[in-house]
Amino acid sequence: MANQKQNIILIGAGNLASHLALALTDTGYTISQIYSRTQQSAETLANTIGCDFTTRIEAIKNDADIFIFAIKDSILSDFLIKLNVKNKFFVHTAGSVPLDIFKDFTNDYGVFYPMQTFSKNKSVEFKHIPIFTEASTISNLSKLDVIAQKLSNKVVNLDSDKRKMLHVAAVFSSNFTNHMYAIAEQILCDAGLSFNLMLPLIEEVADKVKTLAPKDAQTGPAMRYDEDIINKHLDLLNTLQEEKEIYKLISKNIHRKNN
């Protein structure tokens, strides 16, 4: 298949880059070079998928059909200025970076945002990850959609403004949810209890919102506004001041939205 002969250079070797590299090569795409400023990350990933790597921006090759940037959002602008390669098909993978970040460097560019939380030691099923695409031209969008559809069952074209909102929502659903687990773990650890006790509850909470809207799925002392329990809990959190503030603020917000 012609599309699968496309040659990709991947900029980045972090969590997202690593999972994406595996998914792309598993699907038949060729990654010819990996860049990372960290030698170990670049080498490890390059060895895993069998390709060249470099840690020097100036050694990034010029001959690829697509350059996929999966580096920290905050360094992408500076990176593009330093990069010698210009006028190629540039694609980034970030939720909150606008499409037009590339506009001074090439006419062909796009966004390929796989919305998932990627950790090094946890494999993911790419087929279930929604991928959000956007591009500078219809032809470029079509090229990205072909790749996205090979990787995932759920490909959605989305403009930069909506993608930004999607990313904020993802931070709440993912990073902040995980942090609620982390606070629970800390409380349990202080009480000499195992975090594993929480797993059936965590699973059910995540399962419930497949069939009930989160607002309708809510239970607990904040929802009932049981001030007696809330105050007891705040007392118990006296040694964890920031967590106590988080408890207060979220309880207030739950109560306000459900009444």
Place this chain on the structure above:
Amino acid sequence: MANQKQNIILIGAGNLASHLALALTDTGYTISQIYSRTQQSAETLANTIGCDFTTRIEAIKNDADIFIFAIKDSILSDFLIKLNVKNKFFVHTAGSVPLDIFKDFTNDYGVFYPMQTFSKNKSVEFKHIPIFTEASTISNLSKLDVIAQKLSNKVVNLDSDKRKMLHVAAVFSSNFTNHMYAIAEQILCDAGLSFNLMLPLIEEVADKVKTLAPKDAQTGPAMRYDEDIINKHLDLLNTLQEEKEIYKLISKNIHRKNN
């Protein structure tokens, strides 16, 4: 089996009471009467399991082996004062209510806390719900453990102080997590996007902590302390002031704990 001939009176017909009533009758226990101050709740649940019901405290029967209280934590004390029944085996189902709430009313009492989030329109697999038990005597504890073990694969004896901490942790893992989903839903709704887009992410976040500690599973802008993205997100939340405060506070806490 002698144990299954025990006769239970259930005080309460809310979400927890309803799910517990079904699990108990499915396991062979007999519930002889249900009390709720709401006629409709009492009648619906009583009809479902086929037993008597009442909405009047003074009509609660005296002849049961166990009285299980699954009513709001905040009204239990007053309820016990008004109840004519005394010196029976009293059991409550609450995470944050101490065992000795019963001590002025009987010598036989206990706690039977199934740690789960129960909603009316969502069935649960009771076998997977950890049940935490505590009682006034070893003999009473043993009676509760027999019931708990018939309902669940995970029965843990836990004193009131540790159960309180467990309950605070459960509020974070369950109610607050669900509220993170609710905020995401609101943001997506305002942007004209479907909450269903979040489901693969939500599932993965819940799945990850089965094998990684929550702290090690964390990703995202707060973890990296990407101030540029964090500030963009705070701008996007300008019309949602409380949610903006929640975003700030949780991001700060994530950053502090990971550095």
